[in-house]
Amino acid sequence: MITSVYIHPIDQIGAQERVARLFSRSIKKESKVHALKMALSMIDLTTLEGKDSSGKVKQLCYKASHLHDQYPDLPSVAAICVYPTMVPIAKKALEGTSINIASVATAFPSGMSSMENKLDEVKKVVDDGANEVDMVISRGKFLSGEYDYVADEISQIKDACEKAHLKVILETGELVTLDNVRLASDIALNAGADFIKTSTGKISPAATPPVVLVMLEAIRDHYKKTGKKIGMKPAGGISKAKQAIQYLVMVRETLGKDWLTPDLFRFGASSLANDVLMQIVKQSTGHYQSGNYFSID
Amino acid sequence: MAKASPTLEFDTDWEYSSAPESTDHIQIKPQNELFINGDFVVPSDGNYFDTINPASEKTLSKVGHATADDVDKAVKAARKAVKGPWSKMDGAERGKYIFRIARLIQEKAREFAVIESMDGGKPIRESRDVDIPLVSAHFFYYAGWADKLEYAFPGKDTTPIGVAGQIIPWNFPLLMAAWKIAPALATGNAVVLKPAETTPLTALKLAEVLQEADLPPGVVNIITGAGKTGQAIVDHPDVDKIAFTGSTEVGKMIMRAVAGTGKRYTLELGGKAANIIFEDAPIDQAVEGIVNSIFFNQGHVCCAGSRLFVQESIADTIISKLKDRMETLIIGDPLDKNTDIGAINSKMQLDKIKMYVKLGQKEGGTIHQSSYSLPKKGFWYAPTLFTDVSQSHRVVQEEIFGPVLAIQTFRTVDEVITKANNIPYGLSGGVWTDKGSKIFKISKAVRAGVVWANTFNKFDPSSPFGGYKESGMGREGGLEGLMPYVNLV
Numbered sequence: 042m043i044t045s046v047y048i049h050p051i052d053q054i055g056a057q058e059r060v061a062r063l064f065s066r067s068i069k070k071e072s073k074v075h076a077l078k079m080a081l082s083m084i085d086l087t088t089l090e091g092k093d094s095s096g097k098v099k100q101l102c103y104k105a106s107h108l109h110d111q112y113p114d115l116p117s118v119a120a121i122c123v124y125p126t127m128v129p130i131a132k133k134a135l136e137g138t139s140i141n142i143a144s145v146a147t148a149f150p151s152g153m154s155s156m157e158n159k160l161d162e163v164k165k166v167v168d169d170g171a172n173e174v175d176m177v178i179s180r181g182k183f184l185s186g187e188y189d190y191v192a193d194e195i196s197q198i199k200d201a202c203e204k205a206h207l208k209v210i211l212e213t214g215e216l217v218t219l220d221n222v223r224l225a226s227d228i229a230l231n232a233g234a235d236f237i238k239t240s241t242g243k244i245s246p247a248a249t250p251p252v253v254l255v256m257l258e259a260i261r262d263h264y265k266k267t268g269k270k271i272g273m274k275p276a277g278g279i280s281k282a283k284q285a286i287q288y289l290v291m292v293r294e295t296l297g298k299d300w301l302t303p304d305l306f307r308f309g310a311s312s313l314a315n316d317v318l319m320q321i322v323k324q325s326t327g328h329y330q331s332g333n334y335f336s337i338d
Numbered sequence: 339m340a341k342a343s344p345t346l347e348f349d350t351d352w353e354y355s356s357a358p359e360s361t362d363h364i365q366i367k368p369q370n371e372l373f374i375n376g377d378f379v380v381p382s383d384g385n386y387f388d389t390i391n392p393a394s395e396k397t398l399s400k401v402g403h404a405t406a407d408d409v410d411k412a413v414k415a416a417r418k419a420v421k422g423p424w425s426k427m428d429g430a431e432r433g434k435y436i437f438r439i440a441r442l443i444q445e446k447a448r449e450f451a452v453i454e455s456m457d458g459g460k461p462i463r464e465s466r467d468v469d470i471p472l473v474s475a476h477f478f479y480y481a482g483w484a485d486k487l488e489y490a491f492p493g494k495d496t497t498p499i500g501v502a503g504q505i506i507p508w509n510f511p512l513l514m515a516a517w518k519i520a521p522a523l524a525t526g527n528a529v530v531l532k533p534a535e536t537t538p539l540t541a542l543k544l545a546e547v548l549q550e551a552d553l554p555p556g557v558v559n560i561i562t563g564a565g566k567t568g569q570a571i572v573d574h575p576d577v578d579k580i581a582f583t584g585s586t587e588v589g590k591m592i593m594r595a596v597a598g599t600g601k602r603y604t605l606e607l608g609g610k611a612a613n614i615i616f617e618d619a620p621i622d623q624a625v626e627g628i629v630n631s632i633f634f635n636q637g638h639v640c641c642a643g644s645r646l647f648v649q650e651s652i653a654d655t656i657i658s659k660l661k662d663r664m665e666t667l668i669i670g671d672p673l674d675k676n677t678d679i680g681a682i683n684s685k686m687q688l689d690k691i692k693m694y695v696k697l698g699q700k701e702g703g704t705i706h707q708s709s710y711s712l713p714k715k716g717f718w719y720a721p722t723l724f725t726d727v728s729q730s731h732r733v734v735q736e737e738i739f740g741p742v743l744a745i746q747t748f749r750t751v752d753e754v755i756t757k758a759n760n761i762p763y764g765l766s767g768g769v770w771t772d773k774g775s776k777i778f779k780i781s782k783a784v785r786a787g788v789v790w791a792n793t794f795n796k797f798d799p800s801s802p803f804g805g806y807k808e809s810g811m812g813r814e815g816g817l818e819g820l821m822p823y824v825n826l827v
Contacts, residue, residue: 050772052792055623065463067357067675075352258622261346265658268344289352294666298350 049227049262051219051255060250063294064287070324073286077321080285080313081108082116083303085143085274087311088123089150089242097338098127102134104338109318112325118314119303120173124149125166132170143173143208147198150212150241152177156194163201174198175208175309177241178225180215188228195232208236208274213252214244222252226259236272238309247277248309253288257295270299276309282320285313343658348665357675359462364449366456366539369400372408372562373545375415376555382407387564389538392459393672393681393716401538404561409530409570412559416501416528417576419556425498425526433484436523438551440477446547447474450512450540455672457539458511459681459717460635462673472797473516476815479799480520483820487525490817496824498526499602500578503571506541507584508534508683509638509739515541517814518581519558520799525823527579528557530571535564536684569595577601579822583640586737586763586808604812604822606640606804608737609765612758613643613794614748614780617651619770620792625659628743631768631794633667633721636682637741640809641766643794645734647754650747657725657745664708664721671713679741682717691719691740698724698733698744729760737763751776755783764806768794787813 068076086105088097098121106117120141123131128144135142144166148154163174176198182190199207209229213222229237237256240247253275260271275288285308292300300306315335323329369386371378381402388397404412424432443450450473451465460469487496502522506514511533522529533541545560561567565588572580572595579602582592586607596603613631615624631643648656672680682688699705704726712718724744727734734744748754758767758780767786769777781789787804790796797803802816812822 050618050620052620052623055620055626055792059623059626065467065675066354068354069357070355072353072355079352264344264346293350293352294348297346297348299347301350301352 047227048220049223049259051223053219053251056219056251056254060254060291063254063291064250066290068286068290074321074324076286076289077282077317077324078116079289079301080282080308080317081321082119083307084118084314085120085122085276085307085309086118086314087121087242087276087309089145093124093127095127095130098123098130099134100338102131102140104336105135105140106138108314109322109335112318112322115321119307122175122309125162125169128166128169128171141173142171143175144171145175145241147176149175149177150243152179153181156197159194160197160201163198167201167203167205171205173206173208174202175210175238177210177212178229180212183216183221183225188224191225192228192232195229195234199233206235207233208238208272209234210238210241210276211256212241212244213239213249214246219251219255222255223259226256227263230259230263230271234271236274236307238274238276240277240309242277242309248275248279250287250291254291254295257292261296264296270305272305272307273300274307274309279308279310280312280316282313282317285317346662348662354668354676356671358671359452359455359466359673359675361452361456361673364452366399366453370402370538370542370562372402372404372412373542373560374408374412375559376549376553378545381405382411387535389457389536391456392536392683393713395716398457399539401542401562404532404563404567406570408561409567409574412530412561413501413503413574413576415556415559416530419528419554420498420500422554422556424528424554424557427526429485429487432523432526433481435551435553436477436481436484436520439547439553440474440481442547442551443470443474443477443544447471450543452673453543454512454540455680458508458537459672459683461677461680462675463677464635469510469513472799473512476513476516476799477520480524480819483817484524487820487824490820491824491826494826496525497827499823499825500527501576502527502529502579502581502823503574503577504529504531504581505568505571505584506531506533508537509635509640511537512540512544514583515544517583521814521819522823523557525820527823530559530561530577532561532563532568532571535562538562572596579603581822582606589810602822604804604814605810606812606814607765607808607810608763609640609642609805609809610645610735610737610761610763611641611643611766611768611786612645612647612754612784613768614647614754614758614770615649615652615656616769616771616773616776617649618772620772621652621655621659623792624770625656625663627768627770627792627794628656628660629663629667632743633679633741634795636679636719638683638687638739639795641788641795643766643768644738644743645761646743646745647748647757648745650749653747657723660723661706665710667708667710667721669708669710669712669718669720679721682719682740685717687739688717688719691738691742694733694736694738694740695722695742698727698731701727701731701733703727703731703733703744729757735761751779755780758784762808765809766790
């Protein structure tokens with residue numbers, strides 16, 4: 042497959058200025074509550090640690106659908122996101138809920154493995170019950186200019202996913218420039234990604250506002266060209282409700298209404314949910330509660 | 339048959355709640371006198387006129403109408419100040435007054451921003467983040483020059499020119515006052531300043547700051563009125579220099595009036611800037627740049643990029659993106675923190691914009707306007723694009739001074755340079771490309787005082803600003819901005 046590479050130059054200062062303008066939107070009162078609830082429903086509740094245990098995954102799965110039972114009418118999160126070995130445990134724990142199971146795959150987080158191993162891993166997690174696969178691109182290949190390899194890899198993994206949704210992690214912290222972020226986004230969008238995702242959370246910086254903006258703009262251009270709506274998932278470093286609301290403003294004014302849904306926008310985060318919950322409770326009571334009132338799982 | 343291209347829907351059920359800036363902390367006097375010789379004095383014929391909020395058409399305050407007698411009083415006060423200790427004062431001492439003014443403006447920044455938005459209609463986002471910070475920056479910058487004039491003009495001594503008559507417009511009321519007053523004070527001159535009749539309130543608030551800063555009486559006099567008052571300043575025999583910002587039409591009248599009188603003058607007049615987008619430009623940032631170039635301050639900007647030139651291969655993309663972006667511009671209450679586009683400054687200006695848009699359509703231009711619904715009360719105009727227009731259309735040739743953009747396409751660099759320069763104006767320009775060599779070529783070839791590259795409408799007190807051709811003469815800002823206020827000896 043020959044990728045047609047069209048370079049969209051990005052002006053970094055211009056992108057930062059646009060972000061600053063978007064983030065200066067003042068979101069208060071009903072508008073804020075609406076945004077907070079929307080943010081909750083878009084969270085991929087994540088645990089990706091070497092020390093993860095089946096117990097921890099079970100707890101996380103319970104939390105996913107019981108965010109704060111004291112408060113009525115809260116949505117559940119969109120998905121939980123775990124390592125491949127934890128997929129069967131999550132599958133069992135989430136039975137009867139509508140919460141999706143996302144598994145990282147393709148030698149996450151480095152992607153340093155053979156194509157064969159990556160495909161096997163993807164097939165395995167899908168067989169085990171994951172309906173969303175979060176793959177990483179081969180950043181080494183990308184940076185050495187082997188764009189066709191990267192595109193080919195994504196489309197092969199997309200085939201291996203079968204019905205499962207494919208999220209393509211660009212690991213933008215390793216791509217460094219916004220020009221690269223745009224190019225990698227274009228490659229992933231053309232190669233069959235259902236979502237593009239900023240980061241593994243293992244590299245700093247993870248999701249930064251200009252990076253997310255550039256990726257949303259790539260999605261917008263792809264939609265205008267093909268009519269296909271591809272999703273976006275910023276991940277890593279988003280722990281505060283205020284950040285989440287700012288990203289939602291960015292989505293609203295870049296892609297509009299259709300993307301303000303968990304089907305097309307997700308937050309990859311572990312501690313964000315509790316901060317959002319705290320803000321929702323504050324909006325109704327007028328007071329901040331102690332963090333101890335919100336369960337940590 | 340071509341399929342309709344996919345569209346974006348920006349009308350969502352997640353609406354932003356209104357977030358108005360508080361007006362509790364501001365003070366607007368119900369009636370304003372003239373600021374002459376350090377005091378607020380009643381106009382000689384006792385007449386006042388109303389200044390209104392263009393977003394609501396409600397009267398904000400009454401403002402004194404200065405007659406020729408009042409102008410004479412102000413000029414006399416200024417002359418007395420020039421002859422007094424002010425001009426002979428050590429530069430460092432003069433600098434202290436200017437630093438003090440700068441700091442006081444910073445302290446009262448929010449009050450100034452709110453009044454600016456109420457009196458002029460500009461969104462608080464701009465008055466708060468652009469206008470007022472630049473005002474204090476300007477005073478700080480020129481305060482620094484006050485004791486360094488010998489370094490500004492090496493080998494020369496400087497003397498003040500005397501009394502400067504300064505007439506400023508309504509689009510950046512306080513900022514234009516700062517541009518005029520700060521360099522005049524740094525160089526030891528005295529000033530008679532007339533703000534525009536639709537936006538006098540922040541200049542009068544500045545007069546209070548000058549009192550608080552203990553500026554000697556008569557050094558700055560601020561008198562309010564309309565065209566006749568301005569004319570009286572221009573015609574006054576004891577004024578040494580006229581500094582004017584406004585329309586080219588009035589600028590020409592001033593040139594005729596001062597011809598042969600020995601008065602010096604600087605004029606900062608109209609513009610019809612070319613904003614040039616090449617196919618290798620950072621597209622999304624360029625679209626944002628277009629928005630900033632023509633919709634900033636409702637297009638009431640003399641250096642607005644009101645003529646857009648897009649390279650043919652990307653014209654459809656740019657126009658489609660621009661239309662999408664226009665749908666997300668929030669039009670309404672200037673005091674709401676989320677407002678992008680505020681009110682048109684006056685009924686007169688609104689009528690002028692409407693006249694031009696009608697004219698452009700009659701001449702065969704195609705318009706596109708944002709679908710955002712406009713408030714009923716007040717003066718409003720939706721962001722507007724013109725396509726199917728050429729250099730021969732009046733909407734391309736003449737300054738509209740509103741949120742109206744005329745779009746043309748081009749194929750080659752030479753073609754766009756020719757068209758960019760084919761206009762009587764020469765105030766500013768913009769170029770968008772990823773290629774440095776193209777930036778240098780265009781910025782050298784376009785005859786304009788400022789050419790921005792991959793950005794637009796950026797201001798800094800250290801950067802000189804001014805026009806070629808009918809956009810005026812003389813420079814304001816930077817070291818060059820001192821020149822019009824000194825005699826070199």
